[in-house]
Amino acid sequence: MKLTKLSPGRRQRRRLGLVLGALCTPLLLVLNSQSATAAMPAVVLPADEAAHPDSSMEWWYFTGHLQGFDTFGKYHEYGFEHTIIRSDARGTEPATADYNGQFAITDLTRKTFKQDIMTVATQADVVPAGGGYDNTVGLLHADGKNGVNHLTGSFADNSYALDITLCQSTPTALHGTAGVIPYGPWGESAYYSQTNLLALGTVTDHGVKVYITGIGWQDHQWGDFNNGIGNWDWFSIQLTNNTQYMLYFIKDMYGQVVQVVGTKVNANGSTTNLAPTAISETPQGSWTSPDTGAVYPAKWTVNVPGGTLTVTPRLAGQELFIPGIPQSSYWEGASTVTGTINGQSVTGKSYVELTPVHIMPTPFA
Known part of the structure; x- marks a missing residue:
């Protein structure tokens, strides 16, 4: 039998393809x-x-950490x-509704x-016949559906393109009470997360294809929100001991924390609501945006039940700058x-999200 030597990227893609294929099965169970x-x-x-269609605002939000080899055998991280x-x-x-897309790659x-904001003024919702979601913006x-997600995205200058499948290997986490959380000045919010998505696919990096694997996170949040002024700091934390934390520090117009929501996702996918008094964040250092002049924390000490974590950005400059409405720019790193x-x-x-003080719902049109 003739043996074919595979490049690092092809070996990794084949090996992880088998693993992900075994795990990428629909998950119908929700533990709560x-x-x-x-x-x-x-x-x-x-x-x-x-x-x-009865919500004033809704988002399907994915972040993740990817690594792999390109067709020349060079290692990349994103x-x-x-x-x-x-x-x-x-x-x-x-x-119809207004749809807005936000896309960023940290190389x-x-x-x-690199980041971009894409807006479609109004379009009809697409509801697949078998359920799930199907959204396109630019x-x-x-x-x-059922914890199996497919994402594509690219920049107009073709610098980067993303094509990945993300599959949840444990039950979806419902936050708060059966997926409903108190949401500070905005009332209440429906909110669930897929906290340990396994990623497989490609990043096309300036014309070179990189075969990647990694981990991701999805937040889906919606509500008929009150008009209110405030902001938030948000953390998704994925530990190598197979536990995850979602930490949400919701603030008023003066930057004072008025609501804290936290969830621990155990290794088996079950969830534990964290007492607001049991979690906290302390900023360490700062970074100033050259585009907006906003000053963001550059590192955090985070306390959770049983311990303390240090969260450190891998790159200081990860602000999504929105030229038309710079006050709605935010840091996502x-x-x-x-x-x-x-x-x-x-x-x-x-991944950490730091938003400015703003009025929500915010029209991005």
Whole structure:
């Protein structure tokens, strides 16, 4: 038998393809023992993966950490954000809604950050016949159902293109009470996450194809939000001990924390709501945006039950700058995690979102 030598990228893609294929099966189970007591209805999956024409704002938000080899055998690392935001900014529901896309690649090999904002004024919701979601905004596309998601995205200058499949290997995490959280000045929000997505696909990097694997995270959040002024700091933390944390520090117009929501996702996919008094963040250092002049923390000490974590951005300049409405620009960054939980050293990866003080819902048209 003739043996064919595979390049590092081809070996990795074949090996991880077999692993991901075994794990990338639809997950119908949602672990959450709590019953809904909030005014909003409990989240029901997969039905609630689709668009919600009664919501004033909604987003399907993906971030992740990718690595792999290109066709020449060179190693690459990336962070990415792929977000599609739906809003009723023009009051056209249910016939149409405004759709906005936000796309960013943190190239950790080049130490560069590239981002773009794509807006479609109004378009009809696409609801697949079998359920799930199917959203397209300009050069961004996302579709999925039952924890299997497919994303594509590219920049107009063809510098980077993303084509990946992300599959959840444990049950989806419902935050708060059956997927409903208190949301500070904006009332309540439906909110679930897929916290340990396995990624497989390609990044086309300046014309060179890179075969990647990695981990991702999806947030799907929606609600008929109150008009309110505030902002938030948000952390997704994925540890190598197979636990994850979602930490949400919601602030008022003066920057004071008024709501804290936290979820620990255990290794088996079950969730534990964290007491607001048991979690905290302390900024360490700062970075000033050359585009907006905004001053962002450059590192954080995060306390969770049983321990302390240090979250460090892998690149300081990861601000998504929105030229038309610079006050809505925000920082969204790939980061690393080190620390100690219950006496054990832990490491992992994180994405951190820092938003400005703004009025929501925000029309992106």
